[in-house]
Amino acid sequence: MADQDQAELRMSAAKLRQEHEDYDAAINAMITVGCDALRIQRMKKKKLAIKDTLTKIEDQIIPDIIA
Numbered sequence: 001m002a003d004q005d006q007a008e009l010r011m012s013a014a015k016l017r018q019e020h021e022d023y024d025a026a027i028n029a030m031i032t033v034g035c036d037a038l039r040i041q042r043m044k045k046k047k048l049a050i051k052d053t054l055t056k057i058e059d060q061i062i063p064d065i066i067a
Contacts, residue, residue: 009061016054023047 027043 006061009057013054013057013061016050016057020047020050020054023050 023043023046027040027047030040030043
């Protein structure tokens with residue numbers, strides 16, 4: 001993989017990590033305030049989708065090596 005491609009993947013991963021943390025903080029705030037359970041569930045679903053995308057990108061950065 002080219003260095004530029006790897007750098008772009010790392011940048012995307014960093015953005016997704018930050019977005020994941022932002023959703024986590026927002027969800028915790030919504031729970032504290034006592035927001036609607038459906039809205040919280042939707043936020044958690046979005047957070048999980050971000051985590052899945054992040055995992056896929058990290059797998060591209062560090063491929064599995066079969067020994």
